[in-house]
Amino acid sequence: MIIAIDGPAASGKGTVARALAAHFRLPHLDTGLLYRAVGAEVLARGLDFSDVPAVARLAASLEVAGLDAEALRTGPVGEAASRVAAIPEVRQALIELQRSFAGQPGGAVLDGRDIGTVIAPEAEVKIFVTATPEARAARRYAELSARGEDVTPQSVLDDIIKRDQRDSSRSAAPLIQAADAVLIDNTALDKAASIARALEIVARRTGAV
Numbered sequence: 658m659i660i661a662i663d664g665p666a667a668s669g670k671g672t673v674a675r676a677l678a679a680h681f682r683l684p685h686l687d688t689g690l691l692y693r694a695v696g697a698e699v700l701a702r703g704l705d706f707s708d709v710p711a712v713a714r715l716a717a718s719l720e721v722a723g724l725d726a727e728a729l730r731t732g733p734v735g736e737a738a739s740r741v742a743a744i745p746e747v748r749q750a751l752i753e754l755q756r757s758f759a760g761q762p763g764g765a766v767l768d769g770r771d772i773g774t775v776i777a778p779e780a781e782v783k784i785f786v787t788a789t790p791e792a793r794a795a796r797r798y799a800e801l802s803a804r805g806e807d808v809t810p811q812s813v814l815d816d817i818i819k820r821d822q823r824d825s826s827r828s829a830a831p832l833i834q835a836a837d838a839v840l841i842d843n844t845a846l847d848k849a850a851s852i853a854r855a856l857e858i859v860a861r862r863t864g865a866v
């Protein structure tokens with residue numbers, strides 16, 4: 658069974674994806690980490706984001722094993738990820754890796770922006786997780802300030818709105834709800850309720866409980 662979870666920044670899609678993967682004992686790939694790793698490398702090497710061949714080469718040589726999820730979850734790396742993710746050559750370089758993860762025997766859970774539309778359009782279950790920008794910014798602010806990042810509620814909201822705009826308006830695989838995806842708007846739901854809703858969707862689509 659392939660489960661595709663898409664949604665904007667800080668929507669809680671990762672939480673839902675991890676919970677479904679644990680529940681159904683499926684491997685899970687947070688595809689945002691791939692773009693974050695490329696973005697972090699661009700920053701670390703001081704490359705120009707407009708140097709497409711150099712940025713695409715970084716994407717093509719990315720090793721998934723050993724990605725440090727914690728170190729990649731900072732605000733500046735999220736912004737860099739969104740910038741490299743708008744480059745078609747970067748997306749192309751990361752497609753095969755994601756498709757082969759999705760296609761492994763027994764299936765997998767993947768979360769990102771284009772899983773249900775581009776990476777695994779054949780997925781049995783597609784869920785689009787979202788919430789208002791204000792609700793998502795409040796969650797992201799709590800997370801980043803707890804880690805000691807120098808942010809304000811307003812700077813985090815501005816950043817979320819900017820990333821939504823870039824991720825949704827790019828021409829290569831923009832963030833969009835697949836026609837056959839089921840929506841979870843968790844603006845007024847806590848984590849447990851979002852996960853319960855996702856489990857109901859899987860059960861309804863596939864019979865798996």
Ligand code: DC
Pocket residue numbers: 665666667688689690692693735738739742743768769770771772820824
């Ligand atoms: O989900 P996230 O915040 O970790 O993602 C970081 C950026 O990577 C996001 O702004 C857009 C991009 N991304 C993408 O374009 N496609 C994906 N499948 C996953 C992430």
